[in-house]
Amino acid sequence: MTNQTSKQWAIETQDLDIFYGDFRAVKNVTLKIEPKKITSIIGPSGCGKSTVLRSFNRMNDFIPGAHVKGEVLFQGQNIYDPRIDPVQVRQRIGMVFQKPNPFPKSIYENIAWGAKINGYKESLNDLVEECLVKSALWDEVKDQLQKPALSLSGGQQQRLCIARALAVKPEIILMDEPCSALDPIATLKIEDLMRELSNQYTIIIVTHNMQQAGRASDFTAYFTMDTDRAGSMIEYGVTSQVFTNPTNKSTEDYISGRFG
Amino acid sequence: MQKSISISNGSPESLGIEHKRIFRNNKRWSENIIKMLLTLAGIVSIFTTIGIVYELGKESLLFFNLPGVTLRDFLTGTTWQPTIGKFGVLPLVTSTMITSLVAMFVAIPLGLGAAIFLSEYAADKTRKVLKPLLEILAGIPTVVYGYFALTFMTPILRGIFGQDNVEIYNMLSAGLVMGIMILPLISSMSEDALHAVPRSLRDAALGLGATKFETSIQIVFPAALSGIISAIILGISRAVGETMIVAIAAGSGPNFTFNPFKAAETMTGYIARISGGDLGYDTPDYNSIFAIGLLLFIVTLVLNMVSRAISRKYREVYE
Amino acid sequence: MKNPVNLFSSISYSKDLHLENRQKKASIWKALFRLSTLVGVIVLAILILSIVNQAFGLVAFEDINDRNEFISTSIIDVPKTELIQLIENNLNKNRVRTLDTEKPLLDRSKSDLIRIVESEVFKQRIVDSYPLFQSIFTPNEFKSTVAEKYPDAIMEFKSWFTPQFLTESMSKTPELAGVRTALLGSLLLIVITIVVAFPLGVSSAIYLEEYSRQNTWLSRVIQTNIDNLAGVPSIIYGILGLTIFVRAFEPLTSGRFFGYEGANGRTILAAGLTMALLILPILITNAQEAIRAVPNSLRQASYGLGATQWQTIWHHVLPYALPGILTGTILAISRALGETAPLIIVGAATYISKDPSGLFSNFTALPIQIYNWTTRPQQEFRNIAAVAILVLMIMLLSMNAVAILWRNKIQNKR
């Protein structure tokens, strides 16, 4: 595939508007995500962070009335091109959700399922092990792969969900507040894991935790809500830059905790 | 309120005690009576059960005490001919089983298909139209279904499979129509079960690049399985206990056959026919309906209890 | 950019190649799921059409008594007085008296008199009938058969659904039969059922929801018991009614205890009591749901003002829950209206032309009439069975519509 720009961005949006019915939830998002880096999206509640994130792998398609205006480019291709099957998009761009949501199946099945439906031909056992190792869960569960996934702790479940996403071999992993339901120790484990994974994957994470964004991400995008309740991105850059020297007053207020 | 005003005119020392005593005693008295009456109302339903069990049991005992009737012959005999003293219930049981089986062949695939469509695919507007229509189907009296089986389904079956092969009264027609009758029960209960599966599970599967179909069948459906099974079992119990459709369309006269094209009377059909006639209260035929009724009661009760036990399990998972 | 399947450059495994097949499979199944839903709707349509189909259509009449022996012109030209003469001269005295007490002959309309003369003096009878759709699409087929078999017959398009059908009582001749007795029976039956089941059901629901919050063993037993009763086949309730109300309580249900001349316990009272027991579990469950929907804050507000439990229930909980309870009751009643099997067992009469006169009269009901007519071999009985079904379904649908509209109205108000 040819790409027009000299640089191959992981995701690129141009004047993206996202609607729920008539309500414009997000407007004018122009954003370029650096590949194999961690980008965090922060902002006050309701400003459309989840909405933007879900638009990156077309999870909003399942919400009646939700639609976008503008383009979301993945490797130079608009994923909203009518010729593209959204299933294909989600195979390339995986997602980890706010609340751990393992399937009511065994640990093994949780990981193997996504690969199976996608026609994975090689050894599933190896794949399961590989993904569990990558998600730093292998040592804890290697003897109990047939146990129900719901019997794991919340932090383990969330790492299982990450392992499950890895098994489909995506290029990008979207994470929507993946640690909000976890205790601090489990949170740190996930952050380490993200760092580890960023060698191979592009990671985009929505978080309410400023320390987390500061610690764990390379780039930060700050969203806020306008008077018409539409969210928009008003600051984007290298994390250290955004945190220490924001160009926008609102960003500074938010980061230093005087807002939201 | 009235009381407290009148009492407040009394001496201040007695006020507290007096006030309390009169107030409380009066209230308690009427409250307790009311509570007792309500409890009695609740107990009526227990008497219903006791009545059913007692009467079925007592009259069945009379039946089994008749000369020549034994429990063993009753449960294993293949001829039901009271006039010659043959009381083998199997012909009635097999026809009940065949009509129910045919019904479930219709109701399970269609009911589950409809449940999945309504819960996973249909847009809100579509569902708002389709669901009430299926509910109408559930509210149609069974005698109307019986009429439909006899005047519509049977002629069609006879047209398709040949007048010589399909009898005017036949188990297939009754079973097919019974399946339609049970369809809304299975679809609405299964839809509830599918609906109770959290959205996050669907998101997880879709986020892994599964199609909607794969998500519905491989993730949502198994997660709702206990609710679905409980619906199916309840459907079977409905089919076994259904009377009017089989009484009208399946034929009158016990017949030990496994051929659904043939006429054969079911347990319920037999009870309806015998008690509908002007039989004396102490004939063997009359007594026999209680033994069959008892069998029917036990089978449906067990099915219902199993169904509820299973559905309770699925509620526990998600609540 | 041209081929959507290969839009993405790096391929980790063969997922793209599978996708097309997977999506094909998915859309086939989706079509099947949609089809199964539609089958239900289509069958509903067919069912209604097949009943309408039987309720109208071509019929062939023949006079048993040659009308030329009575009149010389077409009946339309016969004056009213002459029609009355014909009736008075040719029908037996009792029949004339009955007709006269129903409505004096002199006050009757001409068309009414013509109807009586044709059916009772000429004894015009339907000899053959044909369903609606065939009457519309292939009428000639019917005409030629009739012309062959009944050369004297007159052919006509007939709606079996006539006003007389509602006001006439049973008859052995299908075209003269009506459902008045059955309709009155059904209505009285339902009144008895409500009067018995409603207070019992609502009281039980109050007990279970308000008084047994503590989850005592008694309330658990009652609750389990109600759940079990809800699944008992209706025919078993029939057996219960037969043994308890018809036989054991015979002195009461036949009315002998109260000085009536009841012949046996197979009365409308016994049937109503049976039906009340049958709908009790449904009614209780529906009422429980309505009571459970009452917000707890309402109860707490009432208790906070020093109200007792019963005051709280009577003044706050019940008024709030009432619309729900009543809707649930209507739904339970509509179940009772269509139930047939228990009535057969407690001994509804299949042929009776006397209207129910009280609690202790023998009776018939609409579903019993439908059952009875359905099982007759003659086509004409199927026709009137279809009309009776239409009457029953219209009653049921309007009851349900009232319940639903009512519920929506109340819900919108809140």
Ligand SMILES: Nc1ncnc2c1ncn2[C@@H]1O[C@H](COP(=O)(O)OP(=O)(O)OP(=O)(O)O)[C@@H](O)[C@H]1O
């Ligand atoms: N399914 C939906 N239908 C309609 N409106 C929605 C839907 N989901 C979100 N919204 C609206 O879109 C806006 C953005 O919501 P979104 O969930 O993206 O915010 P968020 O930034 O993720 O908030 P939080 O930090 O609380 O998760 C909100 O105004 C919300 O009300």
Ligand SMILES: [Mg+2]
């Ligand atoms: Mg969010």
